[in-house]
Amino acid sequence: MNILALDTATEACSAALQVAGRTLARFEIAGRTHTEKLVPMVHGLLAEAGIGFAQLDGYVCGVGPGSFAGVRIGVSFVKGLALAHDRPVVDVSSLAMLARPPLALGAQQVTCAIDARMNEVYVAAYRRSADGSPEALLDEQVCAPADVPAVAGAAVAVGSGWGSYESALRAAVGADLSAIDAAALPTAADALALALPRFAVGTTISAAALLPRYLRNKVALTLNEQRAARRG
Amino acid sequence: MPEPVRPPERPVLGIETSCDETACAVYDGERGLLAHRLHSQIRLHAEYGGVVPELASRDHVARIHELVRQVLAESGVPAAELGGVAYTAGPGLIGALMVGASVAAGLATALDLPLIPVHHMEAHLLAPMLEERRPTFPFVALLVSGGHTLLVAVRGVGDYELLGESLDDAVGEAFDKTAKLLGLPYPGGPELARLAEAGNGSRFKFPRPMTDRPGLDFSFSGLKTAVLTTLPQAPEAADRADLAASFQEAVTDTLAIKCRRALDATGYTQLVVAGGVGANLRLREKLGALAQQQGFELFFPRQAFCTDNGAMIAYAGWARRAQGRATHAGPLFTTPRWPLAELRPPVAA
Numbered sequence: 168m169n170i171l172a173l174d175t176a177t178e179a180c181s182a183a184l185q186v187a188g189r190t191l192a193r194f195e196i197a198g199r200t201h202t203e204k205l206v207p208m209v210h211g212l213l214a215e216a217g218i219g220f221a222q223l224d225g226y227v228c229g230v231g232p233g234s235f236a237g238v239r240i241g242v243s244f245v246k247g248l249a250l251a252h253d254r255p256v257v258d259v260s261s262l263a264m265l266a267r268p269p270l271a272l273g274a275q276q277v278t279c280a281i282d283a284r285m286n287e288v289y290v291a292a293y294r295r296s297a298d299g300s301p302e303a304l305l306d307e308q309v310c311a312p313a314d315v316p317a318v319a320g321a322a323v324a325v326g327s328g329w330g331s332y333e334s335a336l337r338a339a340v341g342a343d344l345s346a347i348d349a350a351a352l353p354t355a356a357d358a359l360a361l362a363l364p365r366f367a368v369g370t371t372i373s374a375a376a377l378l379p380r381y382l383r384n385k386v387a388l389t390l391n392e393q394r395a396a397r398r399g
Numbered sequence: 400m401p402e403p404v405r406p407p408e409r410p411v412l413g414i415e416t417s418c419d420e421t422a423c424a425v426y427d428g429e430r431g432l433l434a435h436r437l438h439s440q441i442r443l444h445a446e447y448g449g450v451v452p453e454l455a456s457r458d459h460v461a462r463i464h465e466l467v468r469q470v471l472a473e474s475g476v477p478a479a480e481l482g483g484v485a486y487t488a489g490p491g492l493i494g495a496l497m498v499g500a501s502v503a504a505g506l507a508t509a510l511d512l513p514l515i516p517v518h519h520m521e522a523h524l525l526a527p528m529l530e531e532r533r534p535t536f537p538f539v540a541l542l543v544s545g546g547h548t549l550l551v552a553v554r555g556v557g558d559y560e561l562l563g564e565s566l567d568d569a570v571g572e573a574f575d576k577t578a579k580l581l582g583l584p585y586p587g588g589p590e591l592a593r594l595a596e597a598g599n600g601s602r603f604k605f606p607r608p609m610t611d612r613p614g615l616d617f618s619f620s621g622l623k624t625a626v627l628t629t630l631p632q633a634p635e636a637a638d639r640a641d642l643a644a645s646f647q648e649a650v651t652d653t654l655a656i657k658c659r660r661a662l663d664a665t666g667y668t669q670l671v672v673a674g675g676v677g678a679n680l681r682l683r684e685k686l687g688a689l690a691q692q693q694g695f696e697l698f699f700p701r702q703a704f705c706t707d708n709g710a711m712i713a714y715a716g717w718a719r720r721a722q723g724r725a726t727h728a729g730p731l732f733t734t735p736r737w738p739l740a741e742l743r744p745p746v747a748a
Binding site for chain 2: 202205206209210220235236239240241242243244245246247248249250251252374375377378379381386387388389390391393
């Protein structure tokens with residue numbers, strides 16, 4: 168099975184290709200240049216594998232949480248790719264992607280936090296399930312670092328949120344932290360690894376149903392709210 | 400990069416997501432427009448009193464897949480048979496543009512099709528080409544929308560000269576802001592036009608800005624101020640209708656005067672009116688009368704193609720493609736600002 172994975176949810180831009188049982192991957196820090204990097208990156212991977220898009224069986228897409236605009240670039244691009252040959256898609260959370268490497272290396276529990284700006288973090292906690300994949304202990308959410316619910320147990324901490332708000336997060340989570348990797352970024356290779364079992368069991372989705380996971384859903388005030396704010 | 404061998408007569412898919420309409424269409428050189436679909440976000444933004452860019456982008460990404468799938472199915476053109484994928488590259492809301500651009504890039508990449516960035520206003524001024532009765536080059540185009548007020552000499556596809564533009568508010572913006580002053584709900588422009596129908600347009604005297612001196616530029620922000628200062632004289636609903644009608648008369652008179660000047664200056668005998676305000680019935684009426692009196696030909700796209708739509712993007716993409724100006728998936732080009740006067744294809748074959 169040939170599967171292409173992409174992620175553009177953070178400052179990283181990455182792609183990974185599973186072809187005939189091996190994995191090829193690309194990763195770059197893109198800042199805000201995802202649109203420039205994505206197409207050449209994908210072309211490079213397929214050229215290296217010597218296959219065309221028609222030979223892909225499905226796509227994996229990072230759906231955030233992360234930068235709204237960044238996530239939409241990846242999601243929209245994958246929608247176009249999948250539409251072309253009517254292929255199925257698997258969506259993967261950036262927080263789950265962050266959790267995968269430490270769990271694969273033997274950590275029992277991971278607390279992932281991505282800086283969500285506006286003094287908030289996107290946060291989730293996972294434990295290692297029987298097959299090694301992340302199993303949610305704390306469902307992904309957006310909140311102030313001090314409001315992150317406590318998660319008991321020894322854990323590894325990963326993600327940019329830990330760089331921005333380490334002390335507040337430590338106090339809130341209350342877990343015994345064995346290591347903090349604030350420089351970790353989600354990668355398409357991790358998304359691919361998390362998605363392959365879903366292709367195997369057929370729990371894919373249509374590209375039509377592929378949507379960003381913003382978590383922060385209040386982005387503007389309605390006219391009534393604007394009026395209320397002025398009165399207050 | 401040399402243009403790949405692909406017959407130019409193949410149909411082009413067009414995708415428009417520059418503001419608050421998600422739209423797409425398939426245009427074929429021989430058979431014309433094969434399918435077009437549009438989803439308007441007007442109701443989504445109404446409770447916010449205007450377009451919220453982040454919400455616009457979110458809605459585009461949620462709707463676009465189904466719209467593209469529908470036009471492909473309806474046109475009977477399998478995606479692999481397309482001659483190219485065109486998308487609005489600007490000007491517009493950058494986050495919104497990015498959605499259509501990325502979907503287009505995905506399709507073009509997977510199918511190895513030319514990717515065609517289209518200038519939104521170029522698409523508007525070529526929109527009359529979608530009609531059976533269409534102008535021939537050269538002609539003068541008046542582009543009037545919420546974001547633009549332009550008079551352009553159109554000599555051919557890609558050959559445009561900016562004759563005049565608004566120095567401040569766009570016409571549609573002036574309509575919307577004035578509607579807000581009159582307490583009309585969003586989007587105000589069409590509401591104001593509706594209110595004006597019942598009003599006496601000669602009751603209040605408003606200026607015809609910048610018509611007392613030569614030149615083809617516009618200025619509409621003063622008109623809005625004039626309405627504001629007249630507002631206390633219009634306390635009743637009937638007064639408001641008169642005010643709306645008087646404002647509309649001032650705007651449409653001004654546009655008509657400048658159009659006539661542009662035709663005189665160029666010596667062209669055809670006038671194309673495009674953009675959302677081109678749907679304004681009073682403007683159509685006034686230009687129709689002027690055309691008869693002055694002996695020039697007048698062209699409007701149908702109402703649905705005056706406002707933002709996918710058909711004009713598909714057409715403009717097809718026209719660009721027919722010129723051999725398209726690119727194979729290079730860096731994805733989008734820009735929130737893109738002056739029409741600087742319109743050269745960002746990536747030429």
